[in-house]
Amino acid sequence: MEDYFIVDGHCDSITHYVNQERTLSLSSEGGQWDLPRARSVDVALQFLAAFIESQSKPAMATWRGLELIEGVHRFVEANSAQAFLVQGKSDLERIPDPLKIGVLLSVEGGEILGENLFMVDVIFRLGVRALGLTWNQRNALADGVGEDTHSRLTKLGQEVVKRMNQLGMLIDVSHLNEEGFWHVLNLSEYPIAATHSCAYALCPHPRNLTDRQLRALARQKGIVGVNFYPRFLKESGLVTRQEVVRHICHIAEVAGAETVGFGSDFDGIDETPEGLEDVRDYAYLLEDLTKVGFSTKEIRQILGGNFMRVLTDVLK
Template identity: 35%
Template sequence: MPRTSLMPVFDGHNDVLLRLVRGKAEPERAFLEGDNIGHLDWPRMKEGGFVGGFFAVYVPSDATGGVDVDALMARPQYDVPLPPQLELGPSQRVTVQMASLLIRIERASNGEVKICRSAADIRHCIDNGILAAILHIEGAEGIDPDLAMLDVLYESGLRSIGPVWSRSNIFGHGVPFRYPSSPDTGPGLTDRGIELVKACNRLKIMLDLSHLNEKGFWDVVRLSDAPLVATHSNAHAVCPHSRNLTDKQLAAIRESRGMVGVNFATSFIRPDGMRNDDTPLEEMIRHMDHLIEHVGVDGVGLGSDFDGATIPAEIGDVRGLPRLVDAMRRHGYDEATVRKICYENWVDVLERTWGH
């Protein structure tokens, strides 16, 4: 086990880059020295045993349409309106800005943060107390139709991409924030989306299926030769939200030797689909049990959505991860299972995906 008294946690998804670019000046310093805002910064990560994860580049929409999303998602049923498709130019500027921020954090960290391009990089970081960061894109709005930007980002360290966030783009269609609902909410990948999947397979960039709708999911199953991975999704059988995965989808992930990271967002955890931080950790464990049953103990991890979601108050921020680990142990998971879920499975599936 890595040299730490805490159970190491490697995480499938966070939005700290978005929080930092929206925040104060000197975001690198805020992250590295700690600003105690939101869920994540490096000092708090060390307190919670957070050893690495996927750092999302996400282009937000300016238009909100005046919708009070919190009030809407407190209802027994809801369907949150999605923003329109984004333009390429502004999306590329934000994508470069956020990718550059992660690179600058690495550069300013004096060796404490590393953008990882291989499973060997991740193992080295975990063993030596270095934060292992994967450059990830959530929604490919910054990728041009000819995929030239994909090559540029790959050389900058990009190793994981979700073709869509929930809004549509030129590559496909995501699931809305709708409860109750199946993930079968619209058409699948476009022709450009098919080409993006093929290009990611060639480059060995991991494809994240978390926000893709069901038809798009099955398009990737048909096209991809890599393990199927959903970095931050839960079990639809436990919470019938459009963002969660059906048992049929979980069976396909298991067949591919893929992976699901359990999302901490309460609206995807709770059987009632509500955004409410008064959510017991036992509700998260129900999802883990279901995923272990349907994907296998080697295919389940954590995908917190830190800095991007309402999470259980019992966790609070990254410093609360040991409380989740304790809940897993109380539930009866042995130490080997806890280690797999907390970090080993992520490293293994990335090695199978990246080839090294």
């Protein structure tokens, strides 16, 4: 895709690597994401999420999170000719690299911190540059969307947000309940991200963002990465790639084209839209965005520029 590059704000592929199910170095291994296929469609920066599964919570959450973080480092080292770790502004300046994909290490679930603020510094030293405060459940920081509450962040959660701002870490509010979303937005001095969510107006799922939330993200110069999970895209019926385009168009209309990007959730979803089965199909999304009338500038923003802007604002 000449003159374009892609930033994907979320995939769960590192779990498959750590579990020794795939090396992520060969397209023949299956799955939805790997280095060769990602490079073939000009993915320049991939967020690799360390997702802490429910069975590890709470007692083994820190252990599992650290295992996955170490797995990202092993993966990057094993593929040093094709990948490099993004930890600061100087690394962003390398993107797009003609030979290597940038990898940004994220953690999906504040459970990795236990109940200890110092753990934010620990995972930062280990290279983590984005943290989702919750998954769907409650933890020591806040409540996820799976909890039927109207709770804001805990005192610890507030301290975590402030420390992440100080260190230069991206705060991810995907999976956070709505009250927590507003609390984070009021607390954070820097743009935040919903790295893998969609528009509630088009599909009223708790994981999606309302128009009010989208407009607030825009005012704070944040971003939402559109998720490819069919159940977040459409309530029922056949889900095709066009539903992803529909959510992109809606978010752009409500909050501006500068507020939307991609957060595929590849290898973390058990089904995909028709025509968007794996990372190679990003090539078709580029064509789709052109057909619905986005300008060249807007397409560059959506494909990767918006995430790059947010990361430039946040990382040190």
